Each structure stands twice: as structure tokens, then as C-alpha cells.
Amino acid sequence: MAKFGKRTRAAREAFAGKSNLTIEEAVSLIKGASATKFDETIEISLNLGVDPRHADQMVRGSVNLPNGTGKTVRVAVFARGAKADEATAAGADIVGAEDLMETVQGGKIEFDRCIATPDMMPIVGRLGKVLGPRNLMPNPKVGTVTMDVAEAVKAAKGGQVTFKAEKAGVVHAGVGKASFDAAKLAENIRAFVDAVLKAKPAGAKGTYMKKVSLSSTMGPGVTVDVMSATGNSATAQAAE
Template identity: 45%
Template sequence: MRKLSRRQQENRKRTENIIYSNSEEAIKILRETATAKFIESVELHANLNIDPKYADQQLRTTVTLPNGIGKSIRIAVLTNASNFTEATQNGADIVGSDDLIDEISQGNINFDLLIATPDMMPRLAKLGRVLGPKGLMPSPKSGTVSTTLSATLSEFKKGKFEYKADKTGIVHVSFGKSNFTDNQLVENLIALYKSIEQNRPPGVKGKYFKSLFICTSMGPSIQLDLNTFD
């Protein structure tokens, strides 16, 4: 069995078998245990009472956190030539039409998010096998199929992102960086929790949340009382 470092042992003592009922206190401990030599991501892991194999128990939605997640993304826009100027002026890093489709088909994916206008979707269908596994296929549900490019680009540049529950019903999502202030992380955590709560799938019966943990990339898990946000 791998031996824990002194740093890991000390962090574990501060969090093991403790359930925090105060989000401010939990975030304070989280930042104090973020002792890696780089800026760590801050993550939420929510175990939900859902079975995603059923259509009415799936969770997939978008959220814009008040303080962003501390990550800039490259956005590509697939549209017709008449929209190129609008997309470029509103922050798109890559803009194209059939030429962009050809680039993607050759495996040249130099972006983190792809936004498309509805008229381009039929041409993009053949690339489902390329974009789908990477989570880059535009869809109306994720807000990445849009006729209002200016507004859509503005939202995603401000930090809007998509998240979903995995096949076991757990949501794993980053909500900031360890160099954020306590207040910024608390605000983001509350906003993310409310987003999950408000997008409760219609097929859920009874209790929705099973457990809720936060952590940094290299830090220990910190469990939150499910009544923390009531």
C-alpha cells in the first residue's frame, strides 16, 4: 500500500469523518488544505438519487457561476459567411463554415467549445463520431446551437458551461480555483448547488441528493451536510 505523505496525512486528519454544516467553514478548510505547489482546481462531487439510463432521470444542463471557474476557453463558431463578422467581433477564436468542418474531419480540433447555427447542423451530423466522444457536439439543450451568436458568445465567454451526471448518477464539476477568495468560492458553490437542485429530473422519486463532497485537485474530500443550503 502506498504510504501517504506528511502533507496528505495532516490534511486527512482535518477532514476525515467530519460533515460540515456550514459552507463558509468548509470552503475555509478546503483552501487551507490546498497545499500543492500549483493552483488547484476546486471540485464538487454530488451523488444523486437518479438512474440516467431512464430518459426522465437524466441531468444535463448549463450554468454560469457568479465568479467564473478561472479558466479561459477557445470557442469555435460554425456558421455561414454572413455571420463571420458578428462571431469574430463577439469573441469567437475560430470561425468557419465548410472549411471548419473539413478541419474537424481531419482531426484538427483546436477549440474547447463549438457553437453552431441551426442551418449548419445537417452538415455537422457526419462528425458525430468525432465530436460526440469529446463532448463537443453542439446541441440545443447545452445552448451551443444558437441563432443569437452575440448573446451566446457573451454567456460562454463569461464562464457559462455545461455539466451532466455520469452513468452512475454522480455530478463531477469544477467550480473555481484554489486562489479564489473564500467568498468567491462560496458564491460559486451555492450557485452550482441551486442549479443542480432546480434541474431535478422529473423521474426522481423521494430524496434527490445522496451525498455531497467538495475537494481540490490534490486535496482531501470534504463532506457537506445536505441541509447546508436550506
Template identity: 45%
Template sequence: LYTVSEAVELLPKLSKTKFDATAEVHIVLDIDPKQSDQNLRTSAALPAGSGKTVKVAVITSDKEADAAKKAGADNTDAAAILADIAKGKLDFDVLIASPDKMSELGRHAKVLGPKGLMPSPKSGTVTNNPAAMVEEIKKGRAEIKNDPSGIVHVAFGKLSFKAADLEANLRAVLGAVRTNKPAGVKGIYVKTIYITSSMSPSIKLDTTELQKSSKE
């Protein structure tokens, strides 16, 4: 077992790729995903950024749309975004909506939901302050949610990052997992934590690091 510090130092040394691979953490949770009160959905601001470009679309009022555009949103034309979604054209990585616009998105749930693009209050993408969320996403933000097997998969940077930056990002993710434990889960709910990158072996972490991550 490795500490967070040891693991992020070791990870780039194990990579054999010629491109700048993405660092990923995989967290196996002791939950029953079939129970709605045991699912995890939250996010973490990555202190060192994500290392990737994220396209953000915003559906909100004209006034808020202007602010979101200034904050860096790629598309704030609500009518055009809705028309594209209806055609199955999803030219964005994250969709943000103000609460009053969610009724218009409801009819597109079958298109957006399976791709994880439906705005949600839990992830902060349903908000009355879209501009602030655009800024956070553009700076670097990780979506954290379990898959149907109860495992969380999160990218937390690039291997070209300094070890200290990878560590800061990883601790932010681990801290968010710890502090947002689902209401229906009792006791320690993290089974195992691994970090890896594209085509590299995985490194198993000491799960006590999860407790430390929120205190340091």
C-alpha cells in the same frame, strides 16, 4: 457535515499543492442514468468566472460568425472547423452551432459525442444567438451533466479565489442542479455533495444547502 460557507473557507486550507488548484464539486444523484428522462444536462453561469481560459469554436452563418468573433470566439471559420473535426483534430474546448448547421455536424457525432463536444440545445450550445453564448462561456460557465454512474462533476473556480467568490460560484451550480431536476425523477434526488481540489481530502456538505442555494 459542512455548510457551503464553511466548506469554501476550509477547502484552501486542506490543499498541499504548490499550484493554483481547481475547486470541484461532486454531486451523487438518486437517478437511473439508463433512463433518458432521468439524466441531467444543464449549465450555470459562474458569477466570479471559472479562472481558466476556454477555447470556443463557432459554426454558424457569416453574419453571426462576425458577431461571435467580436464576442471573443477563437475560431469562426466553419469550413476549417469541420475539416479539422473530420481529421480528428479538436482544437477547442466548447463548440457552438446554429440550428441550421447541426445537420453538417451529425456525421461527426461519433467523434464529438464521446468527448462531450457535440453542441446541444439543453446546454445552450445550439443557439440562434452564438455571440451571446460565447460571451457567457468566456465570462465563466459550468457544464453540468451526470456521468454513467449518476454523479455530477463540476469545476467551480480556483483556490486562489476569495471564499465569497467560490461560494457564489458553488451556489450557482447547486441552484442549477436543483431547478433542473429531470422530469423522470421524483422526490429529493440529491444523495450527497462533496467539494474537493487536486489531491486534497473531500469535504461533505449538508444537502439541505441545495434547497437554500436557489433561494439566496
């Protein structure tokens, strides 16, 4: 039997028997149980009624969280000439073309978000096996393949979160830090859930949003009532 530390045992006891909470109740519980020496990320996991192996059931998108993520995001941009200059001026951490491709191919990936101008995609396409598994591949559907690199860089730095359904139909993301005000965390969570609802694919059958869970980086998870997570009855209907 696994042995847990005092803090972990206390957190598990606090969470015992609790499920289908409102967003506010879940946030309060998680914040109260966070006792690490670092500022934990609050993570959300959505179990969706989709099979991403089918193109018409893929869920993908992005959302600008109203209160940011609390995380410092390093951004790489594939661009040349004036667009490269725009990306640098906007605050991109790494900017390049063939040289950046070679760096990534060499296994050096020092960024959290990757943006590219459309003309760079033949180069970036060679990195699919490296960037794809890390969910870093630029995609026009989430605004990371664009001529407006300056705006894309600012969005990434300002709290934009991209999401994509994994094989089991699960979408997860960080939606803030444990140090955030509870109301701001709740606002971020509802914004993220709403974005996933709006990204419901045409091929989705039956119940779309099956389960919503919240946790901190080192803490146990708790399920959230789907209606509470959606925030209003109009968008909630999309979960069905």
C-alpha cells in the same frame, strides 16, 4: 500500500473524520490544504437519484457562475457568413464550417466549448462520436445551439458552466479556483447546486440530491451537508 508525499499526508490528516460540513467549512478546509505550485480548481460532485439511461431522468443544463470559473475557455463556433463574423467579433477562438469539421475529424480539438447555429447541425452531427464523449456536442438545452452566437460566446467566456449527468447519475464541474475569496467560492457553489436542483427531471424518483462533495484538483474530497449546499429551504425541498 501506496506511499503519499508530505503535502498529501498532511491534507489527508486535516480531512480525517470530517464530513457533512457547511459550504463555508468545506471551502475553508480545502483552501487551507491547497499547497500546490499552481492554482487548483475547486471541483464539485453531485450524486443524484436518477438513471440517465432513461430519457425522463436525464439531467442537463447550464449556469452562469456569479464569480466566473477562473479558467480561460477556448470557444469554437460552427457558423457561416454573418453569424461567423458575429462569433469572431464576440471573441470566439475558432470559427468555421466544413473546414472546422475536417479539423475535428482529424483529431485536432483545441477548444473547451463548442457552439453551433441550427443550420450547422447536419455537419456537427457527423462529429457525435468525437465530441459526445468529451461533452462538447452542441445542444439547444444548454444554449450551445443558437442563432445568438455572440451571446453564447460571451457566456462561455464569462463563466458559464454546462453540466450533464453521467451513467451513475453523477454531475461534476469546476466551480472556481483555490485563490478565489471563500465567499465567492461559496456563492458559485450554491449557484451551481441551485441550477442542478432546477434541472430535476420529471422521471426522478425518491431522493434527488443524495450527496454533495467538494475537492481541489490534487486534494482529497469532503462531503457537504445538502441543506447547506442548497442555501434555502424552498429549493432544498427539490432535493428530496
